[in-house]
Amino acid sequence: MNIEKITQGAVTVFAVGGRLDAPGARQFREAVSGAVGRILLDVADVDYISSAGLRALMEVQRDSAAQEEALALCNLHPHVRDVLKASGFLGFLAVHEDRASALESMG
Amino acid sequence: MDAALEVGMKPQSSEPRRVAELFERFGAEHDLPPKIVMRMELALDEVLTNVVSYAFGEDAADAQITVGMYISGSLVRISIEDNGPPFNPLTEAADPDVELPAEEREIGGLGIHLAKTFVRTLRYERVDGRNRLTLEQPLDGQPEEPSE
Numbered sequence: 360m361n362i363e364k365i366t367q368g369a370v371t372v373f374a375v376g377g378r379l380d381a382p383g384a385r386q387f388r389e390a391v392s393g394a395v396g397r398i399l400l401d402v403a404d405v406d407y408i409s410s411a412g413l414r415a416l417m418e419v420q421r422d423s424a425a426q427e428e429a430l431a432l433c434n435l436h437p438h439v440r441d442v443l444k445a446s447g448f449l450g451f452l453a454v455h456e457d458r459a460s461a462l463e464s465m466g
Numbered sequence: 467m468d469a470a471l472e473v474g475m476k477p478q479s480s481e482p483r484r485v486a487e488l489f490e491r492f493g494a495e496h497d498l499p500p501k502i503v504m505r506m507e508l509a510l511d512e513v514l515t516n517v518v519s520y521a522f523g524e525d526a527a528d529a530q531i532t533v534g535m536y537i538s539g540s541l542v543r544i545s546i547e548d549n550g551p552p553f554n555p556l557t558e559a560a561d562p563d564v565e566l567p568a569e570e571r572e573i574g575g576l577g578i579h580l581a582k583t584f585v586r587t588l589r590y591e592r593v594d595g596r597n598r599l600t601l602e603q604p605l606d607g608q609p610e611e612p613s614e
Contacts, residue, residue, distance in 0.1 A: 410579075
């Protein structure tokens with residue numbers, strides 16, 4: 360997993376790359392845990408996600424909701440979108456086309 | 467187009483990724499449609515992650531896990547065998563409710579749900595003291611689309 364943290368105004372962007380499988384999800388949780396405020400996950404370089412990655416996303420979503428802060432994803436690979444759809448995650452995750460439109464809507 | 471690859475696996479948490487990536491390469495070498503490869507790879511990863519997480523425990527030294535990948539005609543088949551105690555993941559893992567909002571979700575059960583969604587046929591058998599799970603996907607016709 361390559362995870363880069365970038366502050367863009369009021370939003371913390373995590374640019375995530377690699378496989379969000381069980382080992383990847385552990386690294387992802389470590390990198391993102393403790394982040395406060397609005398979070399955008401730019402997953403342009405994630406082309407694979409398994410249920411372990413989904414669980415990690417759900418945990419990050421719960422942390423954000425507990426802080427009453429926004430969480431969003433952008434730049435979904437078609438296969439990642441497929442998996443999020445099949446598991447019903449598109450029903451509760453905010454997803455944007457690209458980083459610019461995500462940042463615009465997150466203010 | 468016929469091909470086969472059989473590999474052994476240790477009951478370690480790093481192994482499902484290694485074997486899933488082997489399948490990805492196997493699929494690419496034999497020009498399988500990338501969408502089918504990704505979906506079967508996910509199902510394989512989920513099943514193997516279950517096996518290394520739950521099947522062995524104290525008896526890990528005696529663990530035997532083998533994965534076979536086959537293409538015969540227009541059918542792709544993956545067979546996963548282990549000598550752990552009898553366990554049918556297709557019936558013993560509860561189906562998650564994918565309609566629930568995040569805060570009411572159970573953490574678990576999603577892996578097998580995804581495998582069932584993305585692969586046409588999953589079959590469990592107990593054969594000669596081993597669990598055998600078979601994943602089969604025909605190459606003709608697109609895999610089913612997940613419902614919203």
